[in-house]
Amino acid sequence: MLRWLILFFRRRIAVKLTLTLLAFVAVVEVVAGAYLTRALEERAVQALEGRLVALARLLQDDARTLLAPAAAPQARREFALRTSRVTDARITLILRDGRVVAESDRPLEDLAKIESHRDRPEVRTALAGGVGRAVRRSETVGHDLLYVALPIQDGTRTVGILRLALPLEVVTGAYASIRQVLLAGGFLALAVALGIGLFVARRVTRPVVEMQSVARQMAGGDYTVRAPVRSPDEIGKLGRALNVMASRFREKIEDLEREQATITAILDSMVEGVLAVDGRDHLLLLNQSVRAMFRLGPRLGPGKPFLEVIRNADLFDLLEACRAAGGEMVSRELSLTTPVERVHEVHALPLRLGGEGTGVLMVLHDVTELRRLERVRTEFVANVSHELRTPLTAIRGYLETLLEGGLDEPDNGRRFLQIVFRHAERLGRLLDDLMDLSNIELGKVTLKREPTDLADVLEPVLAIVRPQAEAKRLAVAADLPPGLPAVSADRDRLVQILLNLVDNAVKFTPEGGRVTVTASPREGMVEVVVADTGVGIPSTDLPRITERFYRVDKARSRELGGTGLGLAIVKHLVQAHGGELRIESELGKGTTVSFTLPTARVEEAA
Ligand code: ADP
Numbered sequence: 001m002l003r004w005l006i007l008f009f010r011r012r013i014a015v016k017l018t019l020t021l022l023a024f025v026a027v028v029e030v031v032a033g034a035y036l037t038r039a040l041e042e043r044a045v046q047a048l049e050g051r052l053v054a055l056a057r058l059l060q061d062d063a064r065t066l067l068a069p070a071a072a073p074q075a076r077r078e079f080a081l082r083t084s085r086v087t088d089a090r091i092t093l094i095l096r097d098g099r100v101v102a103e104s105d106r107p108l109e110d111l112a113k114i115e116s117h118r119d120r121p122e123v124r125t126a127l128a129g130g131v132g133r134a135v136r137r138s139e140t141v142g143h144d145l146l147y148v149a150l151p152i153q154d155g156t157r158t159v160g161i162l163r164l165a166l167p168l169e170v171v172t173g174a175y176a177s178i179r180q181v182l183l184a185g186g187f188l189a190l191a192v193a194l195g196i197g198l199f200v201a202r203r204v205t206r207p208v209v210e211m212q213s214v215a216r217q218m219a220g221g222d223y224t225v226r227a228p229v230r231s232p233d234e235i236g237k238l239g240r241a242l243n244v245m246a247s248r249f250r251e252k253i254e255d256l257e258r259e260q261a262t263i264t265a266i267l268d269s270m271v272e273g274v275l276a277v278d279g280r281d282h283l284l285l286l287n288q289s290v291r292a293m294f295r296l297g298p299r300l301g302p303g304k305p306f307l308e309v310i311r312n313a314d315l316f317d318l319l320e321a322c323r324a325a326g327g328e329m330v331s332r333e334l335s336l337t338t339p340v341e342r343v344h345e346v347h348a349l350p351l352r353l354g355g356e357g358t359g360v361l362m363v364l365h366d367v368t369e370l371r372r373l374e375r376v377r378t379e380f381v382a383n384v385s386h387e388l389r390t391p392l393t394a395i396r397g398y399l400e401t402l403l404e405g406g407l408d409e410p411d412n413g414r415r416f417l418q419i420v421f422r423h424a425e426r427l428g429r430l431l432d433d434l435m436d437l438s439n440i441e442l443g444k445v446t447l448k449r450e451p452t453d454l455a456d457v458l459e460p461v462l463a464i465v466r467p468q469a470e471a472k473r474l475a476v477a478a479d480l481p482p483g484l485p486a487v488s489a490d491r492d493r494l495v496q497i498l499l500n501l502v503d504n505a506v507k508f509t510p511e512g513g514r515v516t517v518t519a520s521p522r523e524g525m526v527e528v529v530v531a532d533t534g535v536g537i538p539s540t541d542l543p544r545i546t547e548r549f550y551r552v553d554k555a556r557s558r559e560l561g562g563t564g565l566g567l568a569i570v571k572h573l574v575q576a577h578g579g580e581l582r583i584e585s586e587l588g589k590g591t592t593v594s595f596t597l598p599t600a601r602v603e604e605a606a
Contacts, residue, residue, distance in 0.1 A: 014205040018197030025193040029186040036182065044171035045146055049133055052148035052164045055087055056131075059162060063152045066102070067093060067160035073111075076102035088170070090138075090145070092163040094123060101160075117163075122149040126161045135168065144168045207235045211242060218242075223250035273344075273364035277319065279357020281306045293336065293344075293364065312336060315346065315362070322348035322360050333367070342368045376547070383549040387430055387563070391423035398423075426561070433565040437548065440572040447490040447576060451600030454487060454519055454526065455480050461498045462517075465506050474506060475514040484519055487526050487597040493573050494597075500566040501530040501593050507560045508591070509534030525579065525596040532592075537585040545583060546571040570595070 062083075066076045080091040084104035093102035098118030100111055117123045122132030132149030149163040207228055214227045223246045227239035267274055267287035275286040283302050286309075290296070300309045307316055314334045322330045331347045344364045351359035398406075398416045407413045439445050458478050469476045487494075498517070505515040513533040520527055537545055537552055544550050549564040551557040557564060567583075574581045579596040 013208065014198070014201035017201040017204070018194065021193050021197040022190060025189055029189060033182060033186065037179065040175050040178070041168075041172065044168065044175065045135060048146050048166055048168070048171050049148055052089065052146065052166060053131055053150065055089065056148060056150040056162050056164050059083060059091075059164075060150060060152055063093060063162040064154055064159060067095065067152055067162075068154075073101065073108055077108050080104040087164070088166065090165040092117070092165070094149075094161040094163060096127070096158060096160055098123065117161075120147070120149075122147045122163065123161055125149065126151040126163075127158065129158070132161075132163075138165070204235065207231075207239060211235075211239055214242065214246075218246055218249070223247070223253065271366070273366075274362070275310075275364075276351055276359055276361045277306050278353060278359045281319070283309055284351075284359060290364065293342075293366075318346055318348050319360050319362070322350060323358060325350075336364075342366055343371050344368075380548060383564075384434070387549065388427065390558070391427045391430075394423045395420050395427075426563075429561075430563050430565075433563045433569065437565055437569050437572065440569065440576060445493075445576070447493060449488050449490055449577075451486040452489045452491050452494060454484060454528065457491060457494050458498060458517060461495060461502055464499060465502050469506050469515065472506070472509070472511045472513075474509055474511070476502075476506070476516075477514070478517045480517075480519050485521055485526060485599040488600040489577055489597050493577075497570050497573050497595065498528075498530075500570050501595075504562075504566060504593075505530055505532035505534065505591070507562070508532065513590075521599065522596065525598055527594055527596050529592060529594040531590065533590040536587040536589055536591055537583070538587050539585075542583060542585060546581070 062079055065071065066079050076093055080093065080102040081104055083089070084091045089104075091102070091104040092100060094100055094117050098116035100114045100117055103111060103114065106114065118127070120132075120134070122134040125132035126149035129151055131151075132147070134147045135144060136147065137143065138145045145165040145167055147163055147165045149161050151158045152160050152162055207230065211227045214225050217225045226246065227242040229236050229239040229243065264287075267285070268289075270287060270289060273287065273290035273293050275290045276284040278284050282305055285302055286296070290310075294310050294312075296309060306319065310316075312334075314332075315336070318330060318332050318334070321332075322328075327350050329347055329349050331345065333343060333345050336342055336344050343366075345367045346365070347363045349361045349363075351361045353359045398420045402413060402416050402420075406416055436445075455478075458480070462476055462478060466476065502515065502517065509515060509532045515530070515532045518529045518531070520529075541550070541552050545552075546567045548568045550567075551562065551564045554564070571581045574595045574597070578598050581593070581595045583591065583593050585591040
């Protein structure tokens with residue numbers, strides 16, 4: 001409880017101020033009161049003493065007579081009683097030897113019992129020739145008395161002493177009311193001091209308390225609060241300074257936040273993954289690309305240990321290698337298998353972080369597509385060489401045979417020449433397809449788009465494959481709904497697309513099968529579907545089937561006169577028209593190839 005009180009008083013400025021003021025007023029009052037009482041008492045005693053001395057001097061002649069040895073005790077008594085009655089003072093007559101011969105407060109018969117007054121201080125002074133004076137508590141009367149003793153001289157001889165005494169109360173009683181007034185004044189002063197103390201304290205401390213709460217809110221990060229500025233004094237200035245500080249802080253924090261947001265936005269919009277760790281391998285930052293690469297949730301991020309967030313030992317190895325390299329940039333190509341395998345070129349640079357050790361900055365560049373393209377290019381060159389070599393080898397072989405005498409055998413010679421011709425044709429077809437594909441890819445082919453009726457195009461295509469289909473006893477049917485909108489397409493290219501697809505369907509469908517071509521309108525497009533009941537394509541080959549030279553069975557395709565470029569050309573042509581190619585297939589059951597083309601606009605059709 002006491003501790004709490006001490007704390008309470010220590011904590012509150014208002015209480016401290018008020019108490020200090022009260023203590024000050026109280027001390028001043030006590031000191032002033034004590035001084036005043038003492039001064040009043042002294043003056044009272046002085047006044048009383050003067051009165052008594054004057055009285056004594058008036059009575060000294062009578063006293064001289066009565067102190068004579070011959071004086072009657074009764075006369076002395078009467079003198080004492082009379083003067084006492086008139087003056088209210090206690091009168092005592094004392095002989096030189098100290099014997100009391102008259103006393104206004106004591107009857108005659110008691111006098112003998114009174115001890116010698118020689119040693120009373122006032123008597124001693126009087127006997128020595130001066131005016132004796134003493135304040136003492138009288139046993140006889142029971143309160144403080146002022147004694148004044150006057151030596152009574154007869155010529156030069158002191159015959160005795162006349163002593164007068166009055167209770168101090170006679171004068172001090174009058175001062176009691178003054179003391180009461182003083183006391184009341186003191187209390188009033190204390191009350192006023194308390195009032196002033198409380199008022200001033202509140203005036204001073206209220207803004208201070210408000211500022212304290214404002215400062216606490218600012219410490220909590222709220223810089224919108226403002227301290228009260230009511231007065232032009234120091235407290236007002238403090239409030240103003242606090243407000244200026246808060247608005248500066250706010251501006252600074254907003255600047256920092258803006259800067260931070262810009263940096264984050266830049267980092268997040270980067271295609272490259274960026275991440276940084278500190279000297280203890282804890283993440284400092286990571287951008288959106290890194291999050292996407294490692295499928296990181298929003299809770300995993302800066303502040304966490306690297307390996308806890310990115311569980312990739314290769315990347316961690318690189319991080320350590322970068323530290324070991326001592327300031328050099330370290331680059332490595334890593335295959336990161338989270339969540340799908342992708343190849344990344346990772347550059348790791350040391351980050352000097354001042355006192356916090358050396359961190360590492362990593363930039364992850366996804367080179368999967370680049371590497372794939374490189375592989376496709378190499379494969380393409382190998383494929384082209386291979387595709388060209390096969391017919392060329394055959395042509396050279398047969399020509400050699402012919403030159404070495406084959407020409408002399410008319411039957412064989414003709415057969416060999418036919419083979420040479422077939423291979424040369426195949427070479428030509430291959431080169432045509434390659435040129436075509438490369439032109440489409442390079443955008444060199446301009447499509448002459450016009451509203452085209454699908455039925456018009458499909459008819460000649462089916463006419464071309466029909467002999468081949470009939471030979472295999474295949475049912476080839478077109479089923480176009482009436483009122484199918486015209487498509488916006490290059491007629492010749494559309495023929496090329498359809499011919500490739502229908503030709504594939506016929507080629508890869510065994511005897512007795514069926515090939516159907518259907519079409520249907522779909523959201524501003526027309527979808528054309530070429531379906532067969534053929535051998536189908538294994539699902540593992542399906543994703544790569546449109547790549548150049550990609551064939552399920554190379555020998556068979558070649559035997560059937562294919563170049564392996566047909567679907568690649570189709571895909572590019574469909575895309576050039578703004579459509580999409582989709583291939584679905586089930587091994588042994590058949591293949592469905594569908595593609596979309598935009599419908600011709602009305603004004604175009606007109
Ligand atoms: P190709 O000149 O060999 O026909 P394509 O690019 O047209 O070349 O076709 C590539 C490969 O796709 C073919 O070799 C074949 O293995 C497969 N293919 C294409 N169409 C079909 C189909 N309708 N049924 C089964 N396999 C097909």
